[in-house]
Amino acid sequence: MDMLLGVVVMLVKMAVVLGVALGLAAYMILLERKLLGRFQVRYGPNRVGYFGLLQPLADGLKMLLKEDIIPDGVDRRIFLVAPAVVAGTALAAFAVVPFGDGLTLFGHRVPQVVVDSNVGLLLVLALSSLAVYGLALGAWTSDNKYSLLGGIRGAAQMISYELALGLSLVPVVMHARSLSLSDIVAAQAGLPFALLEPVAFVIFIIGSLAETKRVPFDLPEAENELQAGFHTEYSGMRFALFFVGEYVNMVLLGAVTAIFFLGGWHGPFLPPIVWLALKVLAVPVFLIWTRASLPRLRYDQLMALGWKVLIPLALLNILVTGALLAAGV
């Protein structure tokens, strides 16, 4: 009986997380279009439904029903699977993201996370590394020169910035003494790590900007240079998957930033879930803001920033943190 209940609870949690993530991603697109509008002294979508609220629905339905072109000369299997890898890995990472301390339902304690893995942090990093395959293979197999350039840029960029990203999280683990996301949040009950580890926080934000391929790191799909970059040959729902994957990633990034650095659901006065929602949204809004205000880096500048600045800085930061911890400060 308990096991049955466990399965039901698990399924319900999965459905909720998936639904919330996808819904958030869809409305994140609308939010971005609205905010960009405001940043650019105009309105943004406001005709489809009240305040443009049905815009994502129209876009989604249209994409779903659009022709799915598979060009001649592509490696069919890889071409078909690649977008799913991007969207799938982003969604899968939500499995280890906790949304609260846990509830007590019918006398059972239900953790507010799909899987409370004790290596959650590694899982998040691993899944984000996997997403590179979707991009690089999709680009490679498209048999298009612009896609290929985008794919190479994407692969190089994501691999480089993953290092900085991973290294920036080491001090977090050192403080929390755990790789479980719930424990990391618990460790920030007092002070969020963003204040404790500001350097790591900045490196993490820059690294994740690059991971999500957002301005100023949107080189793989730099439209002014590569038309549509790695997804040039994708149409219909497969293109939409890349698109949705990007926005799910933004939400995911918001969630993990909230958990690693902003103290998760901890906060005064407001209920924990509201705090979490605010923190999760803060990052995407920041990303949209940067998109509205920054130009794009050049490939070599991007690489130089990653290898010559961020990685050495992250390593140094680990040493300093270690020294301070060892000294017992």
Added chain:
Amino acid sequence: MTGFGEGLFNPTDAVINWARKNSLWPFFFGLSCCFVEEATAWGPRYDIARFGSEVFRGSPRQADVLIVSGTMFQKIAPVALRLYEQMSDPKWVISMGSCSNSGGMYDVYSVVQGSDQILPIDVYIPGCPPRPEAVFEGLMLLQKKIAAGEKPTRPVLHLPGGSQGGREDFLVDGATKCRDTRGPGYAGIPIRGTAATEPRFAGSRAEVMWTPPVPGLVLTAGQETLAADLAAVFGDDARLTDTVPTPGDMPTYVVAPARLPEVLAYLKEKAPTRFERLEDLTALDETARRVPAGHEATVVYTLTSMSAATMVRLTCPLPSRDSSLPTATGVWSCANWYEREAAEMFGLRFDGHPDPRRLLTHRDWIGHPLRKDYEGRATSRPAFTRADCERLEPVDAAEILGRRAAAGDYLLNFGPHHYATHGIIRYVLAMRGERVKAMGIDIGYHHRGVEKIGERQTWHQFIPYTDRVDYLSGIANNLSYVTAVEQLAGIAVPPRAAYARVMLSELFRLSNHLMYFGTFLQDLGMMSPIFYALREREMVLDIIETITGGRLHPAWLRLGGLAADLPEGWKEQVDAFVKIFPGRLKEYHAGVTRNPIVRARTKGVGGISGATAIDWGITGPNLRAAGVAWDRRKAMPYGAYADFDFDVPTREHGDCYDRYLVRMDEMAQSLRIIEQAAARMPGGRYLSDDARYCLPQKDATLRDIESLIHHFVNVTRGPRLPAGMAYAATEAPRGEQGYCVVSDGGCHAYRMRIRTPGFANVQALPLMIEGLSIADCVAVLASYDYILPDIDR
């Protein structure tokens, strides 16, 4: 019994149609002027995002609607068709503007008379160009059409029947459409004007009308010295012309073809007055002269001395139109494109030319369009069909790169249609990784045959065509043209008109540089500045609209003055703008110029030295960014510019950052000129009282019959200008734009040559781009500010 989804009303249809009509994502596709107004619909005042249609897609796979905005050229038609075919179903096509609808005012050999001969058009937007509001009208019409007319359920379920994606058929001339400008059934009525003969009216008195001869030329001391020097060195092989009448704009020498390179080299390097720049090189077909010239063709070289601020013209008479003469590429490398153009347009041959391919027309072109016996009107030629489109597949990239293409190169086609090409021009990049090893350029996609059209429109009728030569600079184009014609006929311009011309030209410079500011940063990946720039640009366009009634193409200058007097309320608007704009300029600098990424992306990227820039004929802000303080408004003032107080901004390195800064500074200077012009605007006539050539002022035509008659004659038949030749160049926003007008004593030009800044500037691009990365290449293209009809004409 009806199957699923076949009934009269089906809720599934309604839902699908609702989704599709509210999510029409346009393909990023622009052909010419109309695209500017299309893009303006994205701007703050209009905001197409409200309809959910702001998502420009760079890949046809992801787009829903193709807006054919602009002129459909024969050379681009196969590309347009291919892009359309690459779009995923369901897809719709909107034809925007007269050119796309029917060929519009470009009834000329290179233009397809209606893109519906190639693509299935769902909605036509009229206008030339249509305003941004008209783009919305078109979009909403398409939305209505989708909602009311389509039954997509069955196609979506892969069942037979139903309908989606608008029309699928294209039109065929003679069967489903009529290209005849006179309309169907009027074939018996003659069309006015053909390429070789002017419009002749029964009993026209234009033939017997006396016109005063063109003003002659009095040589200055420097010019006398040069003439004596040339006579001493070359004798009769380079002598001052003795044809009557002598061109009154600059000394003209007749040079023997065989000694031409020698004379050019002498003038460039040894003569007492050095002529550093090859301003223009073109040809004339002399076979249709009223008075036979004695030879069939003339090649004309125009040189500019920047040290002495003077010009000289060399003419080279050739016995036949098939003759050959030695190339000038050894003296000026930039003669390359000029000679290729003269060769393909007139059939001449240049011996020793390094790359004698066609330049503007496509590879399989037959004939030489600027020869007098070449039929210029598209409607008099066979229709361009879908079959032609399939036959004329674009040439291979390696062919454009020519000899410099090595085996194993990664050849990237950058254009003819690409975000960063700013129009339809094709670059071929030989890449090594991200680096551009070699660059080839293929132009002519935007060749509108405007020089040929100049030979059939009366002197006044041609003015609207000049607006469209540089479609972001409107009246600045008018000014170059009317200055040349006024020079030819010796027409004096009243001060009020001269000041208004200056003010409007500078307003257009501002509007152009604002667009530059936006697009340049857009290409660096900064998406917001364009919206701020468009906001300010609308203010400029509001002033222009108040004064002229038009936005992009006012066609507001007339020979000897303006089309109308400045209207009530113009000054308040100008004053308000002059107050607001400096603050906005400060905002730009704060948000952009000081941005570290902008600096990192542009400083030291794509530089060129001043000497090289002069040698390649680069003009305008691009030249001044390289440290050469040469501005025609100062160096060789025309119009009323001598009366104004302004500086010529220059920089040193000629890189992207400098090119950007020079233009930002020019905006401030333009504002100074506008302010002065508005403050000191003289009163009096707005049109010259030279009734022989000019239109009378409108109020006079309402009062006395003589003026009305003059108006009637000069509008319909057009004024008859004295025979002669005149070249006048102005400092247009993008550089020096010159018109060389040749009159045979008729009511329209015998030859209309346009020297454009873009043609010379773009030819030098590989110098700056080769060796850079692809991102830098985009930065250089964006910082360089060229515009397609200005290159291809």
